[in-house]
Amino acid sequence: GKSRLDFYYTALSFAAPEKVKFKYKLEGFDHDWVDGGTRRVAYYTNLRPGRYRFRVIASNNDGLWSPTGAAFDLYLKPHFYQxxxxxxxxxxxxxxxxxxxxxxxxxxxxxxxxxxxxxxxxxxxxxxxxxxxxxxxxxxxxxxxxxxxxxxxxxxxxxxxxxxxxxxxxxxxxxxxxxxxxSQALDKNDLPSALSETARRLTADTEVLAQVEVSGTFRPLNPLIEGNLLRIGQEAINNAVRHARAQNILVNLKFDARHIQLSVRDDGHGFDHQESNGDGKHFGLVGMQERAAQIGGFLKINSRTGEGTEVLVDVPIGG
Structure with missing residues (x-):
């Protein structure tokens, strides 16, 4: 590649060579003829790599221009960086x-x-x-x-x-x-197995029956999502055992194409969820909501006094 090109040209005239005028054009760059006057050189800088044709025509002292003129074809090689x-x-x-x-x-x-x-x-x-x-x-x-x-x-x-x-x-x-x-449950097991281990540990030495089910096609998740879902499930199971006086706990982990849902349902005495929102501390609900928000999901509590409780968290995981 060249940063500057100089084209030299001339024309023969025995009568008045000093009155010979020129026009030139670099096809591929110029859109029209350039009036060069009596100058016999044309300068071009910063041309892009590619093929060009330089054409030049001349006029005599009577102002008559040559019909065809002269032409020169050239190929400008690119610089390495081009x-x-x-x-x-x-x-x-x-x-x-x-x-x-x-x-x-x-x-x-x-x-x-x-x-x-x-x-x-x-x-x-x-x-x-x-x-x-x-x-x-x-x-x-x-x-x-x-x-x-x-x-x-x-x-x-x-x-x-x-x-x-x-x-x-x-x-x-x-x-x-x-x-x-x-806890290294997730280091050794997948999420369903870790939930089963957690349920077994929290219900040991009690009369509570806990069951873990998986719906849909299981697939590994982001460790942050798995860790927070495990902690939410742990807190919900612990609440059912310690506070709800439940006899049965059903944990359901549901996979579909774009979401994962974790549901923890018990048959305990339940509570008034609206009243619990007042103090913000009822059975660790705030902590569970924060964990759900951290992984881009939302947490819903379905509970009424005497009718048990369901903790449901839904997390989008993409297709």
């Missing part, structure tokens, strides 16, 4: 850079996730090894004190019984928090 292969190379380099950037960001997210998981496991160990064990020791000591009190100390025994119940509740809560922090 070639097809250069564009292909740029596209390839851009794709490689984009892929490397994606891998870098992915590794960064994985590193952050590993750090968060490590911290969660550390907190879980601290709760299990320290707080829970200390509370268990307090509970044992209170049991011994209650047994050694004389029968006349009914008031003290009543207070001790209340303290023991509170400590037991605290131990149960600590163990639940540990399970929440250290």
């Amino acid at each position: 070639t097809y292969w250069f564009y292909v190379l740029c596209a390839l380099v851009s794709a490689i850079l984009a892929w490397q950037l994606y891998r870098f960001r992915l590794k960064r997210v994985e590193s952050q996730f590993a750090a968060v998981l490590q911290e969660r496991n550390r907190i879980a160990r601290e709760i299990h090894d320290n707080l829970a064990q200390e509370m268990l020791g307090v509970s044992v000591q209170l049991e011994l004190v209650a047994r050694t009190l004389p029968a006349s100390a009914e008031v003290a025994r009543t207070h001790l019984d209340r303290v023991r119940l509170l400590v037991r509740h605290g131990i149960a809560e600590a163990r639940r928090y540990v399970w929440d922090l250290r």
